[in-house]
Amino acid sequence: MAPKLGIVAGSGGLPAKLAEKCRETGRPYFVLAIEGEADPATVAGAPHAWVRLGAAGTGIKLLKEQGVVELIMAGALKRPSLASLRPDWRAAKLYAKVGLRALGDDGLLSAVIKELESEGFTLVGVDSVLTDAVATEGCYGRHRPDAQAEVDIAHGFRVVDALGVLDIGQSAVVQQGVVLGVEAIEGTDALMRRCGTLRREGPGGVLVKAKKPQQERRADLPTIGPQTVDLAHQAGLRGIAIEAGGSLVIDRDEVAARADRLGLFVIGCRKPS
Template sequence: MKDDGPEAIGIIAGGGEVPRRLIETLTRQGRRFFVIALEGHADPALVASTPHVTLRMGAVGAALEALRGAGVRDLVLAGSVRRPSLPELRPDWTATKLIAKMGPKMFAGGDDALLRAVVKVLEGEGFRVVRADSVLQGLLATPGVLGRHAPDSAAQADIDRAIAILRALGPLDVGQGAVVQQGICLGVEAVEGTDALLARVGPLRRDGLGGVLVKLRKPGQDERVDLPTIGVSTIEKAAASGLRGIAIDAGGAWLVDRPAVIEAADRLGLFVIGLEKTA
């Protein structure tokens, strides 16, 4: 039965801190919301006491029915999701029809192509997909240095090099992050995500000044979903891998829990900077 109260905000939740912050903020504000917790991705403890349903990614029909039943119009897609293969997806009848309608392009290419297809499907069903930072004030990264530490000329040169690499790869829809040390690219983020990238580059670090992680949105990316994101865990993992700092896309990246990120960066001796112009 459809809820006749004020429209609820829908959250399609994967892993990570952004869904947690959304739920905490909406609860504190007393706003109605409903969560589609993606099975195997969203933390079950996070949604245990909230209005929600846990569904596999391929259960599109059940998800649409649940969202409509909860009176949802605006939807936020938030959190990390490991991209499934078609057999892992186990599409229901609704998903199967949508996949047939969208054709092979739905699974061809990188994450941007798939997410654009998902957004198109949701909008075609009458929902409006909105950015997480329209609900979470302070989530969007701002320009300039955050905290006590700033990049020196060597670190800035590594930032510039990483920007050039990401701008070259962006049209190929590969990833949002790169690690550069002393002008050498130690790694580029692909399907594994930022945490795995940082773990991978740790053993590759060279003697001398540490490297930098740069995270940028891709050219033409739908900025309502999957913006580059960092949080305290990113700072800690970057420090453990011997990096000197992190540069992110001001106005095009999410910074989860800004005060805690600044405290962690100051404590561990890393810089965090929002890049105002990266083109």
Template sequence: MNTPLNRMSFHNSAVGILAGGGVLPGQVAQKIIAQGRSVFIIAFEGFAEEAVIRPFPHAYVRLGAAGQLLSLLRQNHCQDIVLIGPVRRPSLLDLRPDKEGAKILARLGKAFFRGDDGLLAALVNILAEEGFHVRGAHEFLHESVGRLGVMGKIVPDEVALHDIELGIKVIHALGKLDIGQACVVQSGVVLAVEAMEGTDKMIIRAGECRQPRPGGVLVKLAKPGQERRADMPTIGPRTIDNVVKAGLRGVGFEPGSTLFTDMQACIDLADQQNIFLYGIDL
């Protein structure tokens, strides 16, 4: 175990951001800098978006190059780290781990072959053993976390609320198997559940299955016991756009455990399209 980072002064340390895709890595970096701290971004090759990370100190690292990743974090005096942005899980063949990566794979053991949450939880533990403190993105993006109740002008009716109740049961059942965070329910019928394809493709599939009756609801929640520091449910304008295209009536999400990539844009688009955004009282 490496421990020198534990002796590092908080004020002298930077926050390392392990960046996948999307805009959230840049938003986290901006908030950290606004707090008077520096950042260093580890941009995962093939996933991080150049326009998002370009304004900040960064280096590109492929997923399997754990030795390079850890070395860069230490060279840039990173003590706290944030994992943010989607990354597609590679096969062992594609991963091509370096020497340190092979050691970490050995430490992960069976966790590498579990669902995403089991793998991420194991990675968080290993990073802690290496002397880093893993922080959740929501700790920096307070205003981007979904709120309880109706967000916007549209209120779910009784049919939608019943669909949300069923969706909660479905996701909790799926979550125990570490499968997915979302499903679509229409008038008591489950149209689709999320698996490896992700929420957006699942919504499209649900639209193809929609029955000739009122709408349907996207329900998106954290899995039971999910490691929120590494993987929080995320909703963005593209999610709302896909909900509209699929003919759904709204979105039910978990308040306090859902990140919005652009909350005001999501609310505005939902209002324009008569779609509700509803933080579920669990």
């Protein structure tokens, strides 16, 4: 049997999907829910404990007591300020080691992963458990991008690549060659809402989402789900393009069904290497 899985639960629907998968396959698991981030519905009925993001020592102790061997980080964590983090001794030691002054999410997550591995945990990616969630190449559903949308998608991937290198964000919205918005810490949902008010007349824009080039695969892979399709539709977008192999699609069938119903395309694109 697979070893006990510890799920460090940030925001969004991913932690719940992982817990569900564990139950389905009979795999033992434990959810370490991050206060202010994890959805309480995620942990309802699951073996779990709540911890502050700054309480690294408590978290590690709990996971060890639970006999967790493999560890997975699921869902986004808002990077807090040092002041609000109130790091415990363990966390403070880590921050002192990595230096926080000019560190983006990516640098921080890599450091956290390294530290957890030094504690004896094996960090695995969400894609190793939800194997069927990794974005595949080609269209989900029956709608396809037209020539203008293809130009917007290509430009969008150039933009998110540049954002990613600087560890800024994973998403951009492009309409008719114009970058309507780019994501920093506000997240993809807020980006789309804003772009709904910034859009121009004529054919709508495209949401493009990709992994940061240097991103640690075991943390915070770009993720879309049915709700992303709804929000894209509300923002007047025509479609969503994600990085095949480098992002996650939650509820693939529902994503395709909803895209078909709302008239959007959802496409996985292999990044040119």
